[in-house]
Amino acid sequence: MSKSVLKKHLQTLTKEQISEIVLVMYDNLKPAKEYLEYYLNPNEQEMLEKYKAIITKEFGPVFRMSSKLRFSVARKAITEFRALNPSPESLADLMLTLPEAACKFTHDYGDMSEQFYDGAYNNYAAALKYLHKNKLLDRFKKRCEECVKYSRGCGYAFEDSMKDLYGEYYPESSSR
Numbered sequence: 001m002s003k004s005v006l007k008k009h010l011q012t013l014t015k016e017q018i019s020e021i022v023l024v025m026y027d028n029l030k031p032a033k034e035y036l037e038y039y040l041n042p043n044e045q046e047m048l049e050k051y052k053a054i055i056t057k058e059f060g061p062v063f064r065m066s067s068k069l070r071f072s073v074a075r076k077a078i079t080e081f082r083a084l085n086p087s088p089e090s091l092a093d094l095m096l097t098l099p100e101a102a103c104k105f106t107h108d109y110g111d112m113s114e115q116f117y118d119g120a121y122n123n124y125a126a127a128l129k130y131l132h133k134n135k136l137l138d139r140f141k142k143r144c145e146e147c148v149k150y151s152r153g154c155g156y157a158f159e160d161s162m163k164d165l166y167g168e169y170y171p172e173s174s175s176r
Contacts, residue, residue, distance in 0.1 A: 031080065038084050048090045051077040052097050059101035069105070069112075071119040074098045088134040092127065096143050099124035103150035103162070117158040120151075124162065128169045137169055144170065 010018060025032040038047060054077040058070050081094050102120035106112045124147055131137045131144075144166060151162040166173070 031083070034080070035084060044084075044086050044090050047081060047084060048086065048094060051081040051094055055094070055097050055101055059098075059105045069102075069116065071098070071102075071123065074101075075123070088130075089136065089139070092131055092134060092136050092140060095123070095127040095130055096140055096147075099127055099147050100143060100150075103147045106154055106158075107150035107152070111155045114156045117154065117156050117161075121158065121161050121165070125165055128165065132169055141170060141173075145173070 013021075022036070026036055027033075055074045058068055058074050075098070078091075078094055078098065082091055086094075099120050102116070102123070106116070106120070124144075128137075128144065131140055137144075148159075148162045148166045151159045153159065
């Protein structure tokens with residue numbers, strides 16, 4: 001169904017019928033409930049911290065065995081946060097949390113698989129692209145540098161790939 005068909009149908013309903021639909025969605029759909037709660041009480045910082053915690057748990061620095069290293073879970077957290085329509089700064093902050101956590105994990109615990117490095121690299125690339133698009137590169141430069149720092153000594157040419165990508169967005173710093 002298209003948005004226009006939905007809009008047309010909603011216009012035929014009474015206010016009470018629309019309210020009932022929204023309440024059913026609120027009761028039965030977790031994303032709808034979260035969105036409506038955020039809509040009524042938009043605490044962006046609280047939601048940002050909630051989603052950062054999800055990512056940090058996946059690549060947690062505390063105990064390696066409790067970390068599941070699921071990029072899919074972390075990307076889902078970013079997608080759900082993006083659906084709340086946060087500020088570009090908050091979304092950039094969350095997007096950068098994923099490659100930071102992944103790079104720090106491999107730095108702290110040793111070499112990972114090529115698939116792991118691909119996931120970290122691809123999420124770093126997506127974050128840098130978003131930072132560039134929203135003119136936030138300067139604001140997040142130190143954190144982007146940290147990702148490169150934590151990629152040192154990793155296998156599968158991960159360090160070189162991260163340095164090259166960093167150099168594309170921060171050419172004045174690429175001589176490091």
